Amino acid sequence: MLKPIQIKEDLYYIGVNDRTKALFENLWPLPKGVSYNSYLILDEKTALFDTVDVCYSDVFFQKLETALNGRPLDYLVINHMEPDHSGSLGLLRSKYPNVEIVGNKRTADMIAGFYNITDNIKIIGDKEELPLGKHNLVFYLTPMVHWPETMMTYDTTDKILFSGDAFGTFGTIDGGITDRQLYPERYYDEMIRYYSNVVGKFGSPVQKALEKLSDLEIDYICSTHGPTWTIPEQIQKVISIYDKLSKYEGDEGVVIVYGSMYGNTEQMAETIAHELAMQGIKEVIMHNASKRAHSYIIRDIFKYKGLIIGSPTYNNRLFPEISAILEKIEERDMKNRYLSYFGSFTWAGAAVKRIGNFAESTNFEIIGEPVEMKQSMNIPVYEACVKLGKAMADRLIQDRK
Numbered sequence: 001m002l003k004p005i006q007i008k009e010d011l012y013y014i015g016v017n018d019r020t021k022a023l024f025e026n027l028w029p030l031p032k033g034v035s036y037n038s039y040l041i042l043d044e045k046t047a048l049f050d051t052v053d054v055c056y057s058d059v060f061f062q063k064l065e066t067a068l069n070g071r072p073l074d075y076l077v078i079n080h081m082e083p084d085h086s087g088s089l090g091l092l093r094s095k096y097p098n099v100e101i102v103g104n105k106r107t108a109d110m111i112a113g114f115y116n117i118t119d120n121i122k123i124i125g126d127k128e129e130l131p132l133g134k135h136n137l138v139f140y141l142t143p144m145v146h147w148p149e150t151m152m153t154y155d156t157t158d159k160i161l162f163s164g165d166a167f168g169t170f171g172t173i174d175g176g177i178t179d180r181q182l183y184p185e186r187y188y189d190e191m192i193r194y195y196s197n198v199v200g201k202f203g204s205p206v207q208k209a210l211e212k213l214s215d216l217e218i219d220y221i222c223s224t225h226g227p228t229w230t231i232p233e234q235i236q237k238v239i240s241i242y243d244k245l246s247k248y249e250g251d252e253g254v255v256i257v258y259g260s261m262y263g264n265t266e267q268m269a270e271t272i273a274h275e276l277a278m279q280g281i282k283e284v285i286m287h288n289a290s291k292r293a294h295s296y297i298i299r300d301i302f303k304y305k306g307l308i309i310g311s312p313t314y315n316n317r318l319f320p321e322i323s324a325i326l327e328k329i330e331e332r333d334m335k336n337r338y339l340s341y342f343g344s345f346t347w348a349g350a351a352v353k354r355i356g357n358f359a360e361s362t363n364f365e366i367i368g369e370p371v372e373m374k375q376s377m378n379i380p381v382y383e384a385c386v387k388l389g390k391a392m393a394d395r396l397i398q399d400r401k
């Protein structure tokens with residue numbers, strides 16, 4: 001780009017799109033890519049907010065130089081140290097040796113550890129201010145959203161919140177940068193997937209951060225991934241998505257996650273799913289845990305209140321893909337879910353017992369009687385599956401009142 005991308009007077013977009021990487025954090029699929037956002041305020045002092053993944057540093061520096069147009073870079077504010085944002089920090093310091101790096105105590109520790117930089121770092125505390133001229137920055141420490149050093153920076157002049165990873169989404173920003181320039185609806189599911197995969201464990205710190213920011217008037221949310229939010233209804237919407245997800249509130253609907261090698265356990269899942277529909281539950285999401293990337297299964301578990309898990313017995317344990325899903329649910333400290341479960345075996349069952357152990361370790365409300373099937377579907381198993389589906393539907397319908 002030979003001309004800088006302006007978001008508003010004094011504010012420029014310096015971020016990049018990554019359409020190459022297959023897996024975010026080498027774990028979570030990126031079918032629509034991801035953006036690493038960085039922003040620049042040009043005032044009496046110039047301030048850059050976060051950098052980008054080092055793989056994209058060439059494009060990033062070209063954009064930065066174009067926007068600075070010969071001016072020095074005075075400050076680099078680091079809201080988050082994860083390398084997809086801090087990756088170009090070492091190079092930035094070499095190119096702009098006088099830049100002062102702004103962060104909190106924990107940021108400074110990580111800058112020293114990752115980049116061996118210890119000089120010209122301005123350590124700020126919670127709610128400390130930094131005037132740039134016309135613009136005035138205030139720093140809000142928001143630890144564990146989702147690393148200990150995470151913070152957000154608020155420009156009191158233009159009411160811009162530089163929010164770090166919070167309110168970010170997977171998906172590149174194609175063409176437009178702000179929600180006024182594209183269809184923001186395209187990003188909601190990818191915001192939920194980002195939250196549930198990356199931030200999901202930290203519901204309580206996210207609630208604390210939302211509470212801390214609740215008095216701020218916000219006209220712009222500049223996150224480190226995805227579009228810039230500027231439309232008041234969109235700002236409300238993305239904050240409410242974060243509020244809901246961090247309270248672990250789910251919508252009416254059921255996610256059925258099952259493993260199956262030869263289709264017998266799958267028939268149990270089909271029977272339960274059909275009964276849910278017969279009882280009036282329209283959101284029934286079936287996930288074959290071997291086929292669907294767990295990233296999407298976790299997203300849907302965060303979206304819906306009902307969860308039904310099924311597994312065959314495999315070497316006297318759970319089917320491995322189901323084990324992996326249960327671990328991901330536990331890791332995220334998932335709350336407020338209705339849980340039912342079922343399983344199968346051929347000579348000595350272990351799956352239902354093991355899901356039962358998992359169920360006991362959660363604080364989920366267990367719905368209906370677990371169903372265990374030997375070998376293949378028969379009338380009693382069929383009827384037990386129907387009963388289980390009805391019990392889950394009844395529990396969800398009870399919440400409508």
Ligand SMILES: Cc1cc2nc3c(=O)[nH]c(=O)nc-3n(C[C@H](O)[C@H](O)[C@H](O)COP(=O)(O)O)c2cc1C
Binds near residue numbers: 264
């Ligand atoms: C590799 C392998 C290991 C298995 N281990 C056990 C086991 O430990 N105990 C058991 O009762 N059945 C075991 N089974 C049998 C399956 O649990 C059983 O056939 C199950 O119903 C298959 O369900 P599906 O048709 O949904 O794949 C095993 C099957 C396979 C292929």
